Amino acid sequence: MMEYIGATGIPIQFDNVPIQQGIDFHFILSFAIDANTSGNTQNGVFSPYWATTLTPNAVAATKSRHPNVKALASLSGWSLGSKVLSWYNPRDTNLWISNAFSSLKTLIINYHLDGIDIDYERFPKHSNDTFAYCIGELITLLKNQSLISVATIAPFHTTIFPYIELYERYEDVIDYVNYQFYTDKVKTPEAYLEVFKNRTQQFDKEKVLPSYEVNGRGIQGDAFFEALGLLEDNGFDVNGAMVFSADASQSNGYYYETQIQNFLLNNSTT
Ligand SMILES: *[C@@H]1O[C@H](CO)[C@@H](O)[C@H](O)[C@H]1NC(C)=O
Ligand SMILES: *[C@@H]1O[C@H](CO)[C@@H](O)[C@H](O)[C@H]1NC(C)=O
Numbered sequence: 001m002m003e004y005i006g007a008t009g010i011p012i013q014f015d016n017v018p019i020q021q022g023i024d025f026h027f028i029l030s031f032a033i034d035a036n037t038s039g040n041t042q043n044g045v046f047s048p049y050w051a052t053t054l055t056p057n058a059v060a061a062t063k064s065r066h067p068n069v070k071a072l073a074s075l076s077g078w079s080l081g082s083k084v085l086s087w088y089n090p091r092d093t094n095l096w097i098s099n100a101f102s103s104l105k106t107l108i109i110n111y112h113l114d115g116i117d118i119d120y121e122r123f124p125k126h127s128n129d130t131f132a133y134c135i136g137e138l139i140t141l142l143k144n145q146s147l148i149s150v151a152t153i154a155p156f157h158t159t160i161f162p163y164i165e166l167y168e169r170y171e172d173v174i175d176y177v178n179y180q181f182y183t184d185k186v187k188t189p190e191a192y193l194e195v196f197k198n199r200t201q202q203f204d205k206e207k208v209l210p211s212y213e214v215n216g217r218g219i220q221g222d223a224f225f226e227a228l229g230l231l232e233d234n235g236f237d238v239n240g241a242m243v244f245s246a247d248a249s250q251s252n253g254y255y256y257e258t259q260i261q262n263f264l265l266n267n268s269t270t
């Protein structure tokens, strides 16, 4: 289970979110950004911009209460305040990697993190191969130094190509694909299955997680669980899911988080 948390700035707490035993539950702190508070890029130096309620002590406390919880930092996201963020081609890629490695090492240690998620959502016209190289080498280095055990990527339909390039070169160090199915805006279980089939041609089906945006785009309500059932009926093993986001779920008592975990637990015992 993957749950984005902390992107909107509301005073969200980990404790609000129901966590069931037997589920590998990943909180994805949203977001760590290569920018200063004015939104200017910092050549790979990442700072935390998630809700200030999600402190290092809060991460430690939720992990000690729930040994099945892991925490990840998601890199970038769509915007910082009103500033829309984008990947850029660093002039010196090795310097970028080195800055990213040391700033993230500090964050990972301070916040007791287990991994990173890659959520760049815009790319320059000529992004060349700097994204695949910088991000792939960064993940490799963080894993090699045993600073992280989990790395995930979060492509969506218009960003698919740079992520495919990254995945093809570095799939050994990428554990899950948090593909944002809601951006395809399909509304029915049948259409969800078709999109899922397509995306699992591009990324290994064992790593692609179905996803749900609470109060969002794409399939909504219990039709999502029909879609998961349909995936199962068509030979996909649904052993995880991604939700965006805990912030939005506060208003509905975490219905989808609860039901998805029930689905996964039901599924793992049958
Ligand atoms: C952010 O960085 C830019 C350029 O690097 C600088 O001009 C600006 O003063 C910085 N803003 C803050 C708040 O540090
Ligand atoms: C890609 O970008 C890097 C860094 O800016 C540069 O060194 C390299 O020459 C570029 N490669 C191509 C094919 O444009």
Ligand SMILES: *[C@@H]1O[C@H](CO)[C@@H](O)[C@H](O)[C@H]1NC(C)=O
Pocket: 143, 144, 145, 146
């Ligand atoms: C890190 O890389 C070195 C050199 O390639 C390798 O010998 C070592 O086994 C790696 N360690 C881990 C934990 O991957």
Ligand SMILES: *[C@@H]1O[C@H](CO)[C@@H](O)[C@H](O)[C@H]1NC(C)=O
Pocket: 191, 194, 195, 198
């Ligand atoms: C699936 O991929 C095919 C070939 O790229 C494309 O024509 C079709 O529109 C896609 N369908 C969906 C539902 O994304």
Ligand SMILES: *[C@@H]1O[C@H](CO)[C@@H](O)[C@H](O)[C@H]1NC(C)=O
Pocket: 225, 259, 260, 262, 263, 266
């Ligand atoms: C889990 O299984 C129980 C018992 O079969 C069923 O009542 C419940 O609806 C299932 N929940 C989900 C979310 O699939």
